[in-house]
Amino acid sequence: MRAVRTIEGTAVPLDRSDVDTDQIIPSDWLKQVERTGFEKGLFSEWRDDPGFVLNLEQFQGANVLIGGPNFGTGSSREHAVWAIQQYGFEAVISPRFGDIFRNNCTKNGLVPVQVDAETGERLMRMVEDDPTTVFEIDIASRTLRAGDIETTFPLDDSTQHRFLEGLDDIGLTLKLGDEISDFEGRRPAHLPTAS
Amino acid sequence: MAGKTLSEKVWDRHLVHSGDDGDLLYIDLHLVHEVTSPQAFDGLRLAGRTVRRPDLTLATMDHNVPTSNIDQPVADPISKKQMDTLAANCAEFGITCHAMGDPGQGIVHIIGPEQGLTQPGMTVVCGDSHTSTHGAFGAIAFGIGTSEVEHVLATQTLPQSRPKTMAVTVEGDLQPGVTAKDVVLAILGRIGTGGGIGHMIEYRGSAIRSLSMEGRMTVCNMSIEMGAKAGLIAPDETTFEYLEGRPHAPEGADWDAAVADWKTLVTDDDATFDKEVVIDAAEITPHVSWGTNPGQVVPITGEVPHPDAMVDATERNAAERALDYMGLAAGTPMKQVPVDTVFIGSCTNGRIEDLRAVAEVAEGRKVSINRAMIVPGSFKVKDQAVAEGLDKIFVEAGFDWREPGCSMCLAMNPDKLAPGERCASTSNRNFEGRQGRGGRTHLVSPAVAAATAIAGHFATPADLEN
Ligand code: SF4
Numbered sequence: 237m238r239a240v241r242t243i244e245g246t247a248v249p250l251d252r253s254d255v256d257t258d259q260i261i262p263s264d265w266l267k268q269v270e271r272t273g274f275e276k277g278l279f280s281e282w283r284d285d286p287g288f289v290l291n292l293e294q295f296q297g298a299n300v301l302i303g304g305p306n307f308g309t310g311s312s313r314e315h316a317v318w319a320i321q322q323y324g325f326e327a328v329i330s331p332r333f334g335d336i337f338r339n340n341c342t343k344n345g346l347v348p349v350q351v352d353a354e355t356g357e358r359l360m361r362m363v364e365d366d367p368t369t370v371f372e373i374d375i376a377s378r379t380l381r382a383g384d385i386e387t388t389f390p391l392d393d394s395t396q397h398r399f400l401e402g403l404d405d406i407g408l409t410l411k412l413g414d415e416i417s418d419f420e421g422r423r424p425a426h427l428p429t430a431s
Numbered sequence: 432m433a434g435k436t437l438s439e440k441v442w443d444r445h446l447v448h449s450g451d452d453g454d455l456l457y458i459d460l461h462l463v464h465e466v467t468s469p470q471a472f473d474g475l476r477l478a479g480r481t482v483r484r485p486d487l488t489l490a491t492m493d494h495n496v497p498t499s500n501i502d503q504p505v506a507d508p509i510s511k512k513q514m515d516t517l518a519a520n521c522a523e524f525g526i527t528c529h530a531m532g533d534p535g536q537g538i539v540h541i542i543g544p545e546q547g548l549t550q551p552g553m554t555v556v557c558g559d560s561h562t563s564t565h566g567a568f569g570a571i572a573f574g575i576g577t578s579e580v581e582h583v584l585a586t587q588t589l590p591q592s593r594p595k596t597m598a599v600t601v602e603g604d605l606q607p608g609v610t611a612k613d614v615v616l617a618i619l620g621r622i623g624t625g626g627g628i629g630h631m632i633e634y635r636g637s638a639i640r641s642l643s644m645e646g647r648m649t650v651c652n653m654s655i656e657m658g659a660k661a662g663l664i665a666p667d668e669t670t671f672e673y674l675e676g677r678p679h680a681p682e683g684a685d686w687d688a689a690v691a692d693w694k695t696l697v698t699d700d701d702a703t704f705d706k707e708v709v710i711d712a713a714e715i716t717p718h719v720s721w722g723t724n725p726g727q728v729v730p731i732t733g734e735v736p737h738p739d740a741m742v743d744a745t746e747r748n749a750a751e752r753a754l755d756y757m758g759l760a761a762g763t764p765m766k767q768v769p770v771d772t773v774f775i776g777s778c779t780n781g782r783i784e785d786l787r788a789v790a791e792v793a794e795g796r797k798v799s800i801n802r803a804m805i806v807p808g809s810f811k812v813k814d815q816a817v818a819e820g821l822d823k824i825f826v827e828a829g830f831d832w833r834e835p836g837c838s839m840c841l842a843m844n845p846d847k848l849a850p851g852e853r854c855a856s857t858s859n860r861n862f863e864g865r866q867g868r869g870g871r872t873h874l875v876s877p878a879v880a881a882a883t884a885i886a887g888h889f890a891t892p893a894d895l896e897n
Contacts, residue, residue, distance in 0.1 A: 252752070253745045254624055254724045258862040263843045267495065267509040269469035269516045281864050305745060306625045309658055309724075310862060311841075312467065312560040314576035332625050335594075335660050336560055336574050343578035392592055394452035405578070406480070409586045412448050412455060416483075416588055419447045419457050426681040426689040427459055428548050430489035431527050 239402030245299035256310035274319035294367040308337025434699025459553040463490040465517040467558030471581035472520040490528040498833035537809020540564040540778040547677025551666035563654040567647035569666035595705040597630035601638040603712035611646030612876035616718035623726040627659030638712035645784035656725040722753035773884040777840040780857035781808025792881035798829035803884035
């Protein structure tokens with residue numbers, strides 16, 4: 237993973253609740269065996285509509301996506317995160333994220349910025365009123381700044397560390413190889429194997 | 432010291448390492464399918480890594496497989512490539528793979544339990560959100576993304592932060608005609624799609640204990656629709672009876688040791704949950720979803736709700752959008768809504784007990800709509816249904832009896848809804864476009880789906896008697 241320390245840019249307000257991963261990237265797109273090319277699939281069922289917020293002139297070039305509550309619920313498809321990232325977003329803001337989606341974000345360096353419902357609502361109105369509002373997200377202090385709003389967001393220590401250092405999760409776990417082997421030595425004999 | 436909940440006990444058993452940086456959990460069973468694994472295997476190859484425990488890993492093909500003419504080559508070249516990629520990856524890394532047409536093939540969450548691979552007290556993961564199904568056995572089972580699939584392949588562990596605990600207690604006797612699906616839809620109606628986020632739910636109470644393993648799997652399956660990390664039910668005699676004699680279940684002295692251990696997997700009397708919800712079983716009736724998220728449900732005797740009456744603005748906006756997409760007018764009685772297609776199957780309701788419930792309704796009656804598909808969850812389910820003669824009842828009644836797979840649950844194979852087509856479905860997600868672009872999905876139980884196929888509009892089996 238590439239290190240992520242600060243993000244600065246503008247935002248797109250996607251004012252809908254319960255934007256599930258089927259909406260973020262419909263299942264037709266999941267047949268790919270590669271990890272790239274998903275930007276075209278992002279919200280593809282909605283993109284045909286010229287009035288859809290991603291198509292609006294004033295939001296072009298934004299790198300922060302603001303969603304309503306329950307963003308990214310539904311399926312485990314990491315393709316949803318790849319699509320958002322490959323389209324050009326570096327952070328997603330929502331009052332509540334689906335757990336798996338949130339995890340997938342942190343594995344890929346897409347910053348999930350969880351804010352309280354009222355702040356989410358205010359941010360949404362703020363960019364609707366002024367699309368040039370600058371958003372600053374700082375990982376080290378877990379802070380989001382936009383207009384007159386300054387708020388902190390949750391990010392556990394190990395995820396924060398991985399973001400700042402750009403660390404490979406698997407590499408970190410493999411360092412605990414001896415502990416894994418010890419654990420395996422203690423597993424009960426009655427546990428099944430699949431082979 | 433206060434006691435522990437079931438989920439805490441299972442979690443603690445799997446701690447390889449615990450520190451300031453969170454927990455590292457050992458994974459007892461890793462299930463793999465064709466959609467979320469190719470990029471994970473690629474990642475392993477790029478880093479020069481191997482699969483640590485191919486013996487704890489099992490692959491199957493389900494999402495893309497066609498459900499007819501499976502003796503022919505797969506027509507969609509992209510689906511075919513994804514399936515071939517899984518087979519090649521499994522061969523390269525030494526993983527058992529149930530390819531299309533293999534007797535062990537089926538939906539990933541159906542085959543684990545039916546082979547006896549899912550057992551109490553285990554940790555089970557899969558690159559699929561409905562892994563929560565396996566929690567019916569008292570296992571911690573959850574869906575993971577592709578990066579995590581790669582992590583488990585390489586290390587057989589996952590770094591995790593400990594979720595909170597939640598109890599959903601359904602106490603009392605279920606009314607006749609109320610099924611496990613209705614129980615879980617009613618729970619969803621109560622707590623909504625965000626109600627379980629960050630929590631592992633334990634389903635408790637006499638109504639839950641009265642369910643068969645199939646029914647318990649239906650309930651746990653939809654934990655993810657509440658946003659929960661996992662859903663569990665404490666193992667009991669029903670669980671042990673289901674497992675005994677299955678191909679991967681322990682035998683002899685191992686069986687006795689296992690059962691003795693499994694009996695300790697209950698929430699201690701003095702344990703506390705972070706969140707608790709209690710539902711009266713007697714109040715649950717057959718349910719149907721009306722909107723585009725699984726929390727938007729009503730009793731089948733109810734009507735399409737009025738968004739105007741909703742106090743919460745977010746909820747109201749969501750309801751307005753949903754009614755527009757679903758082509759429904761507020762106030763319409765659900766039983767008057769005509770249906771074009773019925774889909775019976777999926778990891779929620781594609782098990783043998785579900786098919787028996789459908790056969791009971793279908794016997795001696797006729798389907799009155801154009802398309803009513805029955806897709807068994809696995810070859811084992813299919814063979815069992817054939818052995819019981821259920822397939823004949825289905826065909827006789829005018830149902831389309833198909834080959835196993837995920838099928839119209841998510842429309843990655845040729846089984847799709849057309850835009851505007853309305854479907855009563857036994858699956859778990861009524862999201863926009865889930866069953867095909869523009870398709871309209873209503874979630875129901877197998878019994879309601881069968882009765883609806885016959886009546887042509889939403890109906891319960893009891894409605895057919897009158
Ligand atoms: S049946 Fe549906 S929900 Fe279940 S694994 Fe297949 S696609 Fe997912």
